[in-house]
Amino acid sequence: MSKTLIALGVTGGIAAFKSAQLCSDFVKAGFEVQVIMTENATRFVTPLTFRTLSRNPVITSLWELPQWQPEHVALAQSAELFITAPATVNFIAKYANGIADDALSTFAATFNGKSAIAPAMNPNMWNHWTCQENIAKLKAHGITIIGPAAGRVACGAEGVGRMSEVSEIFTTVMDMLKK
Ligand SMILES: Cc1cc2nc3c(=O)[nH]c(=O)nc-3n(C[C@H](O)[C@H](O)[C@H](O)COP(=O)(O)O)c2cc1C
Numbered sequence: 001m002s003k004t005l006i007a008l009g010v011t012g013g014i015a016a017f018k019s020a021q022l023c024s025d026f027v028k029a030g031f032e033v034q035v036i037m038t039e040n041a042t043r044f045v046t047p048l049t050f051r052t053l054s055r056n057p058v059i060t061s062l063w064e065l066p067q068w069q070p071e072h073v074a075l076a077q078s079a080e081l082f083i084t085a086p087a088t089v090n091f092i093a094k095y096a097n098g099i100a101d102d103a104l105s106t107f108a109a110t111f112n113g114k115s116a117i118a119p120a121m122n123p124n125m126w127n128h129w130t131c132q133e134n135i136a137k138l139k140a141h142g143i144t145i146i147g148p149a150a151g152r153v154a155c156g157a158e159g160v161g162r163m164s165e166v167s168e169i170f171t172t173v174m175d176m177l178k179k
Pocket residue numbers: 010011012013014015038039040041087088089090091120121122125
């Protein structure tokens with residue numbers, strides 16, 4: 001029997017390193033994981049880390065096609081669930097507005113299945129009306145928003161914006177898959 005496929009989006013925030021643990025936890029739980037990183041995410045964690053943990057090539061570009069079919073279309077047809085962790089304010093804006101200018105946002109604009117994001121950013125970014133409007137739009141379209149949590153973020157500011165714990169993201173994804 002083939003394994004359930006989870007598409008794991010990783011964007012360019014400090015919390016990207018925590019996503020390596022999430023990837024590993026999905027693999028240990030018996031899932032097939034296809035990681036899609038933004039170019040900016042690769043400045044924080046290398047694709048090699050995710051390739052090794054997921055045991056799959058990592059998608060970082062729209063233009064490197066390992067098969068005849070455009071990767072974002074093939075993946076959108078076979079993935080059971082899409083989780084983006086961390087989700088930057090930039091990715092959230094693109095996702096909410098259908099902007100498809102890299103591999104991850106193009107996949108997001110193609111995928112119509114179960115989807116969740118775990119935002120992670122400075123509290124001022126999180127509270128900004130643009131971000132809050134985009135979050136409301138995603139919620140209205142059935143996207144699950146996990147967190148963010150309150151506390152001290154990497155830049156030293158206090159407030160809501162920390163990425164939720166990996167264990168919470170994992171549990172939420174498992175619950176979504178059961179539904
Ligand atoms: C050191 C550093 C940390 C950053 N952390 C975050 C973050 O946690 N959340 C966020 O939304 N943007 C963060 N940014 C800004 C994003 O990297 C930037 O908006 C980028 O365009 C996001 O690209 P992506 O969404 O394509 O990955 C950070 C930038 C730097 C230089």
